Amino acid sequence: MNLLKKIFFIDFIKGLSLTFKYNVSRTITMRYPDEEKWLPYQRFRGLHTLNRDSQGRELCVACELCAKVCPTQCITVIPMEDVGTDLKSVPRGISDRIAKVYEINLVRCLFCGFCEDACPTTAIRMGRDYELACFTLDCAIADKKKLLTPRDIPAEFEGGFVVKAKFIRNDEGIKVKPDLSKKKRWW
Amino acid sequence: MGNEFVGDKPRRYITQNSELITIFIMATVKINGKEITVEDGTLILDAARQAGFEIPTFCYQARLSRLGSCRMCLVEIAGQKKLQPSCVTPVLHGMEIFTQNETVKTARASMLEFLLANHPLDCPTCDKGGECELQDLTFKYGPRQSPFAERKRRFHEKDEILSPVIVKNHNRCIHCERCVRICDEAVGAKALGGIGRGAMLKETSFLNKELDCDHCGNCIEVCPVGSFMSLPYRYKSRPWDLVETDTVCPFCATGCQLTIGTRNGSVLRVRSKIETGINKETLCARGRFGYDFIQSEKRLTKPMAKKNGRLTECSWEEAISQAKNKLSSAKKIAGIASARLTNEELYLFQKLMRNVFRTNNIDSGSRWTDKRTTDALINACNLSEGGTSIFEALKADLIFIIGSSISDENPITDYLIRTTAADKRKNLILAYPRRIKLDSSATISLKHTPGSEDIVISGILNALQNQAVKTDGSQVSESDIATIAQRMKTASTISIFLGTDSLRFANGKEMLLGIANLAKALKASGKNIKVMPLLDRCNQRGAWDMGVHPSFLPGYKKTNSDGMDCTGILEASSKGEMDAIYIIGEDIVSMYPDAKFAKEALSKAGFIIVQDMFLTETAKMADIVLPGASYAEKEGTWTNQEGRLQRLRRALQPIKAAREDLSILSSIGGFEYKSARDVFEEIRKEAPGYQDISFDSLNNTGVLVKGHGAEKQGSRGQGVKGSSETKINPSNPRTLEPSNPYLDDYPFLLITGNHLFHSGRLSQKADVLKRLLPESFVEISDKDAAALGIKEGDRVIVKGKHHEAVLRVRVKQGSLKGTAFIPENFEDVPVNCFFKKGEGIPRVKISKQ
């Protein structure tokens, strides 16, 4: 038996077949950041987002519970009263109490997601952006405007795969913009 | 034994031979197995708290009437089938009470469940969230779930704004009625009521309309939930963000404790802590809402010096060195300091003037004209003999208040008196020409002609000595005087509260001497007499204690030679004799009762240094202006009208380049004091009454100052040696008597004073208070209004001999005919322009515009 194996290079062929199999299988090297990007699962805890309801009103009522629960105290909220200029003006938030200042110090944040748990209105959610590097420390503080900007990856979008992406580099930093329509399984 | 009921607990009875006996009836009860002996009639709640058991409550509030509506305090009493509310059930001897067993716990949880059935869970947007009693108790005792699926009661979507400072959310109300009771019983405004019935009850104003009340915000303070909220503090912060500093109110001399909440260096609110200070949980509008002057944009932030006739900003070094040079080179110099400075600053001020610049020409305040009258007040109230607790004074059987519009000048003293006067066995006698809020609680309210206080006092004195009473010129009936004298005779303890109005009138001195004699006469008949001053500036008493007075050193020690008082200083200045005047925090031009004279006098002064927070009328005339600090920006102590020493604590750093007054004084005088504590150590040595007080141990209650052991002051010549020597002749020809008010040239007597929302000119810088009362007014009685055909809100011309103003009218029912009142607080209506030095109470004419 052993002799036969040796004569017909069985082990050698077995080994090579593995090599050939991988040679023809899909590549697992992700060409990140140039062409592809890993889209994290929904449970991923990346850069926070402040959400709006279906009518476009801010969900945040500036209750400061996120700031209270934050273990690193990286969230600053200063509330204010949203006094509509006239009766017809659309209220900015779901309540007349809205955030005047909403800032997250990303350098201090440890992305634990407690803020998300504490939020009574699901206004703050941990998003799926993870490219947080930049050239100056300015970007270390995410202000209300930045947090309210809709993200590339919508919350309801399921993740866990690789998509085509475009690498953008400008003065603000680097960003890899995903093309959500072109999804690829990576295994 | 007779059964005449004379006092409160402990029960006192007068026996037939007029002996007073005190009976304590004690009861021993068992609470959760622990035996405790308490006075009979104690509430179970109080007994349990004494024994160390906690009982949660909502509707219970100490010193208010008992309601027993929230049912949180239910306890089990052995032998009684149903649970009993402990806040309304008194203990009985031998009672066995359980406050922590399963039945009670279940009851509490169910009560909370019922309350939460209608209470919206909008805690995230509620200003009370984080310091809410309902929240706290639910977490502690409550059920964590609710089976109620019904819709919650909902009155409105948007919160209702009830006043410029009060905003109301009816949805959150739990019907504890603390707001209604405090408004009614303590504040006396009676502006809130429970409107509706059952679950749809709204605790709100008349027809839910805008409130026309004292705007004191005590309803906000006592509300256990977020139903009453402060509008200036609305959605500004969460309670846990605030850094809270306990300090003392800077307005009147009641000396209320308040807590300043700051966040990131800005003052967001002022509140009163429950059961803290003499004010307990109450404050008035100016204390609670008059905090925004601290960070007003009008604050002086840089020193200024006059260059080419204009004030221009300069550096501190330049300003200080110039001030120093001018003060030390001046031959004749004087200083006037505000009675709002701390004891330490005032002490240092007099030390600077006396030891460095060698002058006794110092005075505190400029709103009173005559030093002799002030001395008479100091003397009548025995200020040099140390402090008297107001609570002791209020235990008296008879309280007599004269010369103060107490409800406006000292609102919290008014609250305290109102709560004690609810005891109908107590006599409250009030003498003031205008109708004020406390009149409704008074047993007798005298409406006398302004300036005729001396006639009233001498009348009482005569009546007490069974002599003929003459009240000509005071418009007070002789029978009233006789009744008062009769009541004084039967009372065993009497407290006399003396206002500062007497200091404004020319014949105030006679009245104050009369008071001293009255006190003496009553004391001689074996009664316990307390004379308390009612002062208008937070540290007026401290200023006198510290010797900011032309003739006393700290601790009321006599000076070698008398200096000049404010009037003296101004007179000298008008003759061009004053080389330099150093003024701290006092707006002489606006407060001195003769604006024209004060302005002229100051314009002739050689050099004026003004140290203030704002560019006041006086500061505009200065050669150097030094920006000082507000009460929230400094450490120190204040002595209130009772003589209670209280501690100020720093909540903020002085605004921009402004400095603490203490450090400015130190740099001018070249003193080396590091802090207020150092100066206080020196005060302890100089003023004997302060000797035993340690600066660091001053807590929220404060410490009553002890007697200074100095000889009596102000008794030169006409002193108080016996009633016979200073007998006032009431038949003196009086010029005060108003003749026919509608024919005379100037039929009205003009009285001035602080309005409830203001104190001096300081509170004018607080925008919230300005919103409560945007413009000045003239108040006349309903009879005068009817005779002149004027309605509330009409514009009238108030014309005096020296000044004229157009004002809105307020009509007050029950005020004395022929008197008009204009608050002295408004910058645009400088009421001191009506005054002329030496003319006494000004007379005015009021006519329709």
Next chain:
Amino acid sequence: MLSNKTIENIKKTIAKYPKKRSASMDALMIAQQECGYLTEEALREIASILDISTVQLNEIAAFYTMYNKKPVGKYHVQVCTNVSCSLLGAEHIVEVLSKKLGTKKGETTPDNKFTLSEVECLGSCGTAPMMQINDDYYENLTDAKIEEILKGLK
């Protein structure tokens, strides 16, 4: 403004009581008889006569359903919805009335003829369900009876 006669009547009633404020309920009733309902001015005026604060008077007026806070129609239909009446179908009676009159409870018909309101116990539990129209009681109500009563009023 209250008429002099009304003010006189109020002052007369005050004399019946040991304290002025005890006359509050009578005074409100007298004022209502004049104006049909309690206006703001009336409340203010009565409060000043009785020497109590306006809100205290407001408390009394708001507690009792017999005081009208709004103008009422010619016929004020007041249906008791307390326990006894409720158990015997007062809610149904209100529904029937509301349909017949074409108005919701607490409101007045456009022609100012009928006002329908729910009130607290009128003390006629033995004859429940019942209602009061102006000052008359109508007891043991049924659908047919209501129809008859309303016909009589139109």
